[in-house]
Every structure is written in structure tokens, then in C-alpha cells.
Amino acid sequence: xxxxxxxxxxxxxxxxxxxxxxxxxxxxxxxxxxxxxxxxxxxxxxxxxxxxxxxxxxxxxxxxxxxxxxxxxxxxxxxxxxxxxxxxxxxxxxxxxxxxxxxxxxxxxxxxxxxxxxxxxxxxxxxxxxxxxxxxxxxxxxxxxxxxxxxxxxxxxxxxxxxxxxxxxxxxxxxxxxxxxxxxxxxxxxxxxxxxxxxxxxxxxxxxxxxxxxxxxxxxxxxxxxxxxxxxxxxxxxxxxxxxxxxxxxxxxxxxxxxxxxxxxxxxxxxxxxxxxxxxxxx
Amino acid sequence: xxxxxxxxxxxxxxxxxxxxxxxxxxxxxxxxxxxxxxxxxxxxxxxxxxxxxxxxxxxxxxxxxxxxxxxxxxxxxxxxxxxxxxxxxxxxxxxxxxxxxxxxxxxxxxxxxxxxxxxxxxxxxxxxxxxxxxxxxxxxxxxxxxxxxxxxxxxxxxxxxxxxxxxxxxxxxxxxxxxxxxxxxxxxxxxxxxxxxxxxxxxxxxxxxxxxxxxxxxxxxxxxxxxxxxxxxxxxxxxxxxxxxxxxxxxxxxxx
Numbered sequence: 001x002x003x004x005x006x007x008x009x010x011x012x013x014x015x016x017x018x019x020x021x022x023x024x025x026x027x028x029x030x031x032x033x034x035x036x037x038x039x040x041x042x043x044x045x046x047x048x049x050x051x052x053x054x055x056x057x058x059x060x061x062x063x064x065x066x067x068x069x070x071x072x073x074x075x076x077x078x079x080x081x082x083x084x085x086x087x088x089x090x091x092x093x094x095x096x097x098x099x100x101x102x103x104x105x106x107x108x109x110x111x112x113x114x115x116x117x118x119x120x121x122x123x124x125x126x127x128x129x130x131x132x133x134x135x136x137x138x139x140x141x142x143x144x145x146x147x148x149x150x151x152x153x154x155x156x157x158x159x160x161x162x163x164x165x166x167x168x169x170x171x172x173x174x175x176x177x178x179x180x181x182x183x184x185x186x187x188x189x190x191x192x193x194x195x196x197x198x199x200x201x202x203x204x205x206x207x208x209x210x211x212x213x214x215x216x217x218x219x220x221x222x223x224x225x226x227x228x229x230x231x232x233x234x235x236x237x238x239x240x241x242x243x244x245x246x247x248x249x250x251x252x253x254x255x256x257x258x259x260x261x262x263x264x265x266x267x268x269x270x271x272x273x274x275x276x277x278x279x280x281x282x283x
Numbered sequence: 284x285x286x287x288x289x290x291x292x293x294x295x296x297x298x299x300x301x302x303x304x305x306x307x308x309x310x311x312x313x314x315x316x317x318x319x320x321x322x323x324x325x326x327x328x329x330x331x332x333x334x335x336x337x338x339x340x341x342x343x344x345x346x347x348x349x350x351x352x353x354x355x356x357x358x359x360x361x362x363x364x365x366x367x368x369x370x371x372x373x374x375x376x377x378x379x380x381x382x383x384x385x386x387x388x389x390x391x392x393x394x395x396x397x398x399x400x401x402x403x404x405x406x407x408x409x410x411x412x413x414x415x416x417x418x419x420x421x422x423x424x425x426x427x428x429x430x431x432x433x434x435x436x437x438x439x440x441x442x443x444x445x446x447x448x449x450x451x452x453x454x455x456x457x458x459x460x461x462x463x464x465x466x467x468x469x470x471x472x473x474x475x476x477x478x479x480x481x482x483x484x485x486x487x488x489x490x491x492x493x494x495x496x497x498x499x500x501x502x503x504x505x506x507x508x509x510x511x512x513x514x515x516x517x518x519x520x521x522x523x524x525x526x527x528x529x530x531x532x533x534x535x536x537x538x539x
Contacts, residue, residue, distance in 0.1 A: 091344065165381040165443070167342055169394030169450055170371025179397060184384065 031256050038253025048215055048229070052238050053246040057254055059218055063132070063228030064261070066220070067211060068197050070136025075144045075196070076189060082144075083151040083185075084177060100149075107145035112205040114138050119209035130227035132220045135211020142206055143196025147189065154188025155181060187272040194269035198262045204232045231258045290315040290484050291336060291373075291454060295350035298331045298340060305331050306512035308350070311503050313454075318476055318485045320499035320520070322492070324535060327505045328512030329488045333456050336486060337373035338366045354454075371398055374452035378459045380439035382431040387423050390431045390442055395449040409449055417445035418475055437468025444475065454484045461494065473498050492536065496520055506531035 042056055049055030082099065090096045118138035128134050158181060166176045200206075212230040214237045220226035231254055238251040289312035296309040306328030313319045321329045331340070338359060340346050352359050359369055371394065382390050391410045395401065401409065410427070414420040419441040423434070431442055440460060447455060457476070461469040476485055476498045489495050495502060502524070503517040508531065516526050527533045 161377070161379065161381045162383060164339070164342065165377065165383075166393070167367075168337070168339060168370055168375035168377070169398075169446065170367045170369075170374075171394060171397055172367045175397050179393070180383070 028259070031252060031259055034249070035252030035254070035256030038249040039256065043253055044257075047218075048234075050246075052215075052234070052241075052250055053244055054250075057229075057231065057234060057250075057257065060229040060231045060234045060254070061257065061261075062219070063212065063217065063230045064201060064232070064258075066132050066228055067135050067139055067207060067230060068201055070133060071139035071143055071200055072193050072197060074137055074140035075147050076193060078140075079144060079147040079151050079189065079192070080182070082148045083155055084181065086152055087155045087181065088173070088177065100152075103145040103148055106141065110205075111142060111203050114142055115205045115207070115209050118206065118211075123210055128223060129225040130209075130211055130213060131223050132211055132226055132228045133223050135207040135228070135230075138206045138210055139200045139203065142203065143193070143200050146196035146199070147192040150192025150195065151185060151188045154185040154191075158184050191269045191272045194265045198265035198269075201262050201265065202232050202258060204236045208233055208236070231261070288315060289313055290355060291486070292353045292356075293332075293336070293350065294353075296332065296335055296352060297349045298328065298335055299347050299349075300345055301347075304511050306505065309503075309505070309514045310350075311514065311517055313484060313486060314501065315484050316480050316482075317500040318480050318487055318498050320495045320502045321486065321488045321505060322490065322495050322502060322523075322535070323505035323512075323515075324507065324531075325490065326512075327507050329505050330458050331512070332505065333458055333486060333488050334375075336454070336456055337370045337375060339370070339375065341366055371450045372452055373454040373456060374447035374450060376440070376444055376447055376455060376457040376460045379463050380436060380443045382434070382439050382442055385431060386428045387431045387434070387442065388427040391445050391449055393446055395451075398450060413445040413449040414442075416448050416479070417441045418471060419445055435468070437464050437471060440464060440468065440472060441475070444472075448479075452483065454486065455479065457485060457487045459488050459490060462490070469494075492524065496524070504529070504532050504535070506535070 044056055044061065045058055046056035047058050048060070082103070086096050086099055090099065115138065118134050122128050122134035122137065123130060126134075162180050162184070163176055166180045171179060207230060211227055212233040213227045214233065215229070217227050217229050220228055235251060235254050235258065238247055238254065241247060291313040292311075294310050297307045298305045309332055311319075321333060323329050334340050335348050336352055336359075338348075340348050348360070354369070354373065358364070359366075383393055385393070388410050391413050392401075392406055395409055395413075396406060411420060411424075414423065419438060422438060423429075423442075431439065434442060440463070444455075444460075461472050464472065473494060476487065479485060480500075487494075487498065489499075499520045501518065502520050504515045504523055504526075505512055506515045506529075507513075508515065515529050515531055516523055523532065524536055527536075
């Protein structure tokens with residue numbers, strides 16, 4: 001009987017895993033099949049023409065990369081500060097759990113709410129109008145919990161013996177932070193950022209009111225009234241208007257590129273994640 | 284009695300955590316250029332006393348140190364004392380070698396390079412002299428840039444010693460430095476300890492009587508009485524180990 005239950009459990013688990021893989025595989029298959037024909041060198045290097053029915057997605061790709069880079073640069077220092085605060089300065093478990101709960105709460109905020117918040121505060125109140133910086137900052141808020149928690153986990157994994165050894169040599173607390181804590185945890189920052197950015201890359205809601213327009217933008221040269229094009233917004237607009245078969249193929253092509261971008265970000269995070277696991281087991 | 288001055292002097296040193304006292308009223312004088320051994324059963328507080336000597340106890344939240352420790356006659360707990368500068372002068376070697384995930388040379392200079400700005404050539408000289416002093420130079424001189432983790436555990440422990448030596452400490456605190464090592468590496472460390480005392484003062488926690496006899500000049504026995512760790516006797520190695528009138532010492536010596 002017990003053997004039978006074991007077998008059934010294994011079978012169910014196996015079936016679920018297979019279902020998840022099949023869903024992923026099916027998704028990728030459909031997008032590659034429909035979007036593949038649209039992919040060409042020109043699709044990456046040309047700009048949008050005929051309201052998306054012709055041309056490429058050059059500025060959309062650049063715009064998305066600008067937003068992601070801004071989000072990374074804005075979130076990294078705050079994540080470092082928060083994670084160090086938790087590891088070094090907060091002494092009581094209560095204050096630490098308040099910080100962590102706050103982060104999880106931010107993580108749970110719907111992205112559309114971030115979008116509205118950015119619209120009210122940055123676009124209207126600061127008077128930036130639609131701006132790449134507003135979008136980048138809002139995306140930074142979206143990914144901040146992911147980055148911070150990843151960095152906290154990495155900091156927590158640093159054995160206390162390193163801190164002790166460094167202190168025993170006479171290093172001050174700030175020297176220990178630089179030489180031991182940050183030196184050994186930057187992988188967590190990179191991993192967390194890549195995973196956060198992989199999620200942020202596809203978000204429309206945080207940037208649609210704050211940073212991105214459908215057509216007519218190139219490289220931003222200022223902060224105010226300097227929107228960018230972006231991939232997810234491009235897909236969002238084309239999807240509402242895809243009766244034209246020309247638009248349809250461009251739509252799927254854009255989706256394929258976005259999927260490729262997200263996968264590459266996740267894959268880029270893989271080596272450091274694997275290394276962290278290895279160190280955790282052998283360290 | 285030795286006429287050289289005491290470099291370290293503890294008076295009524297006690298360490299406690301909120302729920303209980305770990306070790307109470309330890310008063311010992313440690314003479315310069317000697318190996319001062321702290322022996323006693325596990326859990327009696329030898330390591331705790333050792334860590335109070337360079338205020339490593341500060342790093343443990345909730346640990347309370349009372350009494351005093353004087354280095355060259357000046358209290359290390361006096362207001363305005365720089366605990367970090369103290370730890371550079373009173374260095375530490377731990378039970379398990381702790382090498383940083385970096386190259387051999389980066390490990391040697393880990394502390395020294397951050398405590399003062401050193402030119403590249405001075406750094407190279409310092410690394411060599413520290414490794415020489417720790418008897419590791421000949422084994423690693425061709426692979427200074429190799430990861431320190433590749434060394435054997437015994438070599439890693441000598442690397443940690445070199446790293447402490449590079450900050451030019453007067454006193455080196457050693458917390459059972461050979462308990463993780465094989466007999467040959469242990470021998471190497473013991474030979475080193477005997478050599479190092481010509482220029483440094485060494486306080487050695489050990490649970491190994493053979494080691495205490497081999498390298499120690501003075502001994503203090505810390506045992507548990509009434510549930511609290513305390514100094515039960517001190518003196519030269521043989522005088523302490525022959526104190527059969529102290530029941531705890533007798534039992535400890537017999538059992539080894």
C-alpha cells in the first residue's frame with residue numbers, strides 16, 4: 001500500500017512537472033512559430049513605420065534597455081543600503097522583520113499602482129512629463145524588493161567567521177563592509193537585479209503613463225518630456241490593433257524579442273546562482 | 284620570578300551573558316616574549332577570556348565584560364581606546380583557519396593593506412617577510428596569485444598566521460590553533476610558536492597537555508567550580524600540571 005502511494009505521489013509530481021514544461025514549451029513554440037518569420041536583421045535595426053505595420057523595433061529595444069539600465073542603477077544603491085542595514089545596523093529581530101515585511105509589501109503592490117504613483121508624483125507633480133527617468137525610477141521601485149532580498153540572502157550566507165577574522169585583524173566596521181560583506185555578496189546583487197529586470201522588462205503598467213509612447217521618440221536628451229519607445233508597450237498597442245496581418249507578424253516578432261530578452265536576463269543570472277549554491281554546500 | 288614587565292595584565296576579568304556568568308574574576312599577568320598557555324576543560328571559558336584580551340567580545344551582542352585588561356599598563360577598556368587599533372596590535376589566530384576567497388598574497392595583506400597605505404614594493408616585501416615568518420614562503424612563493432583555498436588546511440592556518448603577522452602585532456592570541464590540523468601541521472605550528480616568541484608574546488588556548496608542555500612557558504588553568512569558569516591555578520607549566528591538590532587539575536591531567 002505504501003509503495004503504491006509512493007508511486008502515485010511520484011506520478012502526480014512528475015505529471016505536474018511535465019505540465020509546467022509543456023506549458024512553457026507550448027508558449028515558446030507558438031511565439032517562435034508566429035514571430036519567427038518577422039525576425040530579420042532589419043527588424044532590429046530599423047525604426048517603426050506605418051504605425052507598426054512595417055519597419056523594425058530598434059528604438060523600442062533601445063528604450064527598453066534604457067529603462068532597465070536606469071532601474072538597475074537606481075535600485076542597486078538603495079538595495080545595498082537596505083541589505084546592509086538589515087545585516088549590520090538593525091540589532092533587534094523586530095526591526096529586521098519590519099524591514100522585510102515592508103519589502104514584501106512593496107513586492108505585492110500591483111504594478112499599475114506604481115504606474116499611477118509615478119504618473120502623479122513624477123510626471124505631474126515634478127512636472128517631468130513622460131520621461132525615461134520617471135519610468136526607470138518606477139521600475140526600480142518594482143524590482144527593489146527582489147534585488148534587496150537576494151542581496152540579504154547572500155549577506156546572510158556569508159559565514160560569521162569571515163567577519164570575525166577581519167575584525168581580528170583590526171579592520172573597522174566600514175572596512176569590513178567593503179572588504180568582506182560587499183566583496184562576497186555582489187553576486188547576489190547581480191543575480192537579484194537580473195531576475196528583477198527580467199520581470200520588469202515585460203511590465204507595461206508602470207511605464208505606460210510615465211515613460212513610454214508608441215511612436216516618435218528616439219534617444220532622450222533631457223529628463224523633462226523625454227519619453228522613449230519600449231517593447232512591452234509596443235506589443236500592448238499592436239495587440240489592440242492587430243487585424244492587419246502585417247501588424248500581426250510584427251506583434252509576434254516583438255513578443256519573441258521580448259521573450260528572448262527576458263530569457264537572456266534569467267540565463268545570465270544562472271552562473272552566479274549556481275555558484276552560490278555550490279559555495280553554500282562546500283563553503 | 285621573571286623580571287620582565289607584564290605586557291598584558293588582567294584584573295578580576297569576568298564575562299557574562301544576561302542569563303549567567305561564563306567566567307569570573309580572572310587575574311593573570313602575561314610576560315613579554317613568552318608563550319602563555321590557557322588550559323582547562325571545554326566550556327570553562329578559556330576562549331572567552333582570550334577574546335576579551337583584544338575586545339573581540341565586543342562583537343558578540345549581549346556579552347558583558349567587567350574587570351580590566353591592561354596592555355602595557357593601560358586599560359584596553361578605557362574610553363577613547365580604538366578597539367580596531369587594539370586588535371591590530373593584539374592579533375588573533377582561530378581554531379579553524381579562515382582564509383578569504385582570494386589569492387594567497389591578497390590574504391596575507393588583507394589586514395595590513397587596509398590599515399595603512401603601502402606602496403606596491405612595500406606590499407611585496409611585507410607579504411614575503413610575513414610568509415617567511417610563518418614558514419610558508421618556500422611552499423607558496425611560486426603561486427602567490429593562486430586561490431588561498433587551494434592550500435592544505437595546515438598551510439591555510441600558517442597563512443592566517445602570516446596575515447596576522449603582517450599587521451605587526453605585539454601579542455598573538457591563539458585559540459586552539461592546531462585542533463583542526465594533522466600531526467605534521469601541528470608540529471609545524473608548534474615549532475613556529477617557539478620561534479615567534481622571540482619577537483611576539485603569545486597567548487595560547489590549548490586542550491592538549493603535550494602541546495602545553497612543548498611550547499608553554501607559563502600556564503593558567505581555567506576550570507569550572509560552582510558552575511562558573513574561574514582561574515584555579517597558574518605558574519610555570521610543570522608547577523601547574525603537578526598541582527594534584529587542585530581536584531579539577533588532577534582530574535584534567537589524569538584524563539589525558
